[in-house]
Amino acid sequence: xxTTTIAGTEVQVxxxxxxxxxxxxxxxxxxxxxxxxxxELSDAHWPILSxxxxxxxxxxxxxxxxxxxxxxxxxxxxxxxxxxxxxxKKMSYIAGVPKPHGCV
Amino acid sequence: xTDKPLVPDFGDDNxxxxxxxxxSKGTLDMAYPSLVMANAALMEGIExxxxxxxxxxxxxxxxxxxxxxxxxMGNTAMHPPGGRFHMPQAMxxxxxxxxxxxxxxxxxxxxxxxxxxxxxxxxxxxAGGQLWACKMSVDMMGYEKDDLADxxxxxxxxxxxxxxxxxxxIIFT
Numbered sequence: 001x002x003t004t005t006i007a008g009t010e011v012q013v014x015x016x017x018x019x020x021x022x023x024x025x026x027x028x029x030x031x032x033x034x035x036x037x038x039x040e041l042s043d044a045h046w047p048i049l050s051x052x053x054x055x056x057x058x059x060x061x062x063x064x065x066x067x068x069x070x071x072x073x074x075x076x077x078x079x080x081x082x083x084x085x086x087x088x089k090k091m092s093y094i095a096g097v098p099k100p101h102g103c104v
Numbered sequence: 105x106t107d108k109p110l111v112p113d114f115g116d117d118n119x120x121x122x123x124x125x126x127x128s129k130g131t132l133d134m135a136y137p138s139l140v141m142a143n144a145a146l147m148e149g150i151e152x153x154x155x156x157x158x159x160x161x162x163x164x165x166x167x168x169x170x171x172x173x174x175x176x177m178g179n180t181a182m183h184p185p186g187g188r189f190h191m192p193q194a195m196x197x198x199x200x201x202x203x204x205x206x207x208x209x210x211x212x213x214x215x216x217x218x219x220x221x222x223x224x225x226x227x228x229x230x231a232g233g234q235l236w237a238c239k240m241s242v243d244m245m246g247y248e249k250d251d252l253a254d255x256x257x258x259x260x261x262x263x264x265x266x267x268x269x270x271x272x273x274i275i276f277t
Contacts, residue, residue: 002110004109004110005109006109013110016110016112016113017109017110017111017112018112032109036109036111037111037112037114038116064217065147065231066217066219066227067217069227069230075230076227076230076231077230077231080230080231080232084116084149085114085116085149086114086115086116086147086148086149087147088147089112089114089147090114093112102217103140103144103218104140104143104144104216104217104218104219104224
């Protein structure tokens with residue numbers, strides 16, 4: 001597994017750059033991951049990242065967008081505004097969880 | 105290891121891709137392919153359109169969209185989910201078979217946490233998908249704009265669809 005340095009910490013990532021160790025994530029890292037892809041985290045982003053991380057821990061897989069909308073309670077439109085173009089992939093990248101694998 | 109962090113390529117600069125789906129069937133099983141693929145395209149940041157024509161219009165008609173049916177009449181490949189044996193065509197026409205097959209398929213779809221048609225249409229619209237109804241089909245069925253789901257942007261002619269789909273990858277379902 002490759003490693004990369006995020007916010008001064010060496011973290012393990014997959015070939016694309018998604019973090020692979022759940023516990024290596026912290027808020028400083030999230031801020032830097034976000035800025036790597038041109039997103040500045042605001043108060044609106046954090047609850048979504050927390051939901052992704054908690055849900056991943058409970059369910060063992062990254063929630064799809066529909067679950068983030070229905071269970072996490074953030075409307076789809078807002079998810080597209082906060083994480084433009086590819087919300088599912090971008091939010092999981094910043095939350096330090098794997099890319100979602102479902103079809104819907 | 106380099107100083108530059110490894111960052112996934114989200115392909116944000118790659119904006120020229122555009123996809124148009126033509127949804128022409130009104131059965132439950134044939135409603136999903138265009139919706140699932142259109143949704144996936146939207147998740148990838150691709151400009152996405154769906155053109156609902158002929159029976160596919162049922163997918164966005166208030167009267168029908170919650171009640172699409174699945175029948176195995178004419179589906180000679182029909183077998184039970186995960187089952188090995190094919191189900192005889194002669195049984196497909198028996199009373200109640202379509203209702204039963206529809207119920208089973210709806211359950212399988214919901215077990216996968218995939219939404220029913222109305223919610224799916226809502227979701228695709230919220231994700232930026234652009235939905236169009238075919239004028240000839242609307243006229244054939246005697247519908248007005250009000251008979252269609254609110255998510256439908258407009259009723260357009262075949263010519264207008266060709267204009268909308270300029271430069272797109274077009275997928276007929």
